[in-house]
Amino acid sequence: MVMERYQLIKPQKRKDRPKRTLEHVLGIPYYVLLITLIVIPILMMVLYSIQTERPAGVFTIKFTFEHYWSFFSEPLFVRVMIQSIYLAALSTVLTLIIGYPLAYIIARSRPRTQILLILLISAPMWINMLLRTRALQQVFEMTFPHLLGSDFAIIFGMTYIFLPFMVLPIYTVLNKIDPNLYESAADLGATRFQTIVRVIIPLSLSGxxxxxxxxxxxxxxxxxxxxxxxxxxxxxxxLIENAMIQQGRFGYGSAIAIVLSLLIMGLLYMIKRTDKYQGVNTLEES
Known part of the structure; x- marks a missing residue:
């Protein structure tokens, strides 16, 4: 009996082997790009950040943590990092407040209307970011010039520029939620607001x-x-641009980039742990 089961299972493994081999072969370009564009640059930044510098940013073999110490020992630089994260966090919250209702409206619209609205949302992304920012600067100069240089202008600009990056992922997830869930929630006595808060938002956490x-x-x-x-x-x-390009301090700029990357990854990891509903009750799972 055991031998019969073994004979039935063994050919199945042989059939799966070419498929797995093909998957590995097709994944080679991805791994090459991953190593070339992500792993190697990160390793280079780490090496620059822990080695002493010569003129023009050429590093030596001598290891040191003076770049990290220089950054953390200067209160101005620490305040700049905190302010950067603060403004980025406020901009992210605003894009979420504006983008989620917009994505929900698009997802609940007719297919033709969805195409038109998605086109309008993504159209600004086709224009260079520098041109859009300069145009927004001119609008401020003509209307509210006293706001230039304030936190409001920076947050407004970030929200305007990065809003499509919030709307599109949320719309993609909302569009995959089974429409029967709306009817089921209504049959159970839930209002539209309760359905959104207790059903739709938890299911769209991944987006x-x-x-x-x-x-x-x-x-x-x-x-x-x-x-x-x-x-x-x-x-x-x-600050990173000034250190690396204008001053040629590659080690110092790399140290700032490493600290910022670790801090952001830690924040995103804590946020990611709240996603408990990814892939639940969507059209892909049904």
Whole structure:
């Protein structure tokens, strides 16, 4: 009896082996890009951050943590990082407050209307970010010039620029939720507001978290928005640019980038742990 089962299972493994081999072969370009564009640059930044520098940013073999110490020992730089995360967090919250209702309206619209609304939402992404920021700067100069350089102008610019990155992931998840859930909630006596709060929002947490990541990461490190809407105010992205490009301090700039990356990854990891409903009761699972 055991031998019969073994004979039935063994050919199945042989059939699956070519499929797995094909999957590994097709994944080679992905792994090459992953190593080339992500792993190697990160390793280079780590090496620069823990080695002493020569002129023009050429590092030596001598290891040191002076770049990290220089960053944390300067209160101004720490305040710049805190302010960058603060402004990025506020911008992310605003894009979520505006983007979620917008994504919900799009997902509940007719298919043709959805196409039109998605086109309108994604159209600004086709224009260069620098051009959009400069245009927004001119609008402020013509209407409210006293707001340029304020936190409001920076947050407004980030919200305007990164709003599509919040709407599209949420819309994708909302569009996959089984429509029967709306009817089931109504049959159980839930109002539309209760259905959204207790059913739809928990099921769309994966889209919300994806949107938060796609907005918070570029908002925390943006160069263009604080330069033009902040009237040259220094945020963490400008600090890294100034250290590496203008001063040639590659080790110091790499240390700042490593600290910021670890801090952001820690925050996103804590946020990601709240997602308990990913893939539950959606059209893909039904």
């Amino acid at each position: 919300i978290l994806s949107g938060i990541m796609m907005v918070f990461l570029p908002a925390a490190t943006t160069l263009v928005v604080p330069r033009y809407l902040g009237q040259g105010r220094f945020l963490i992205g400008n």
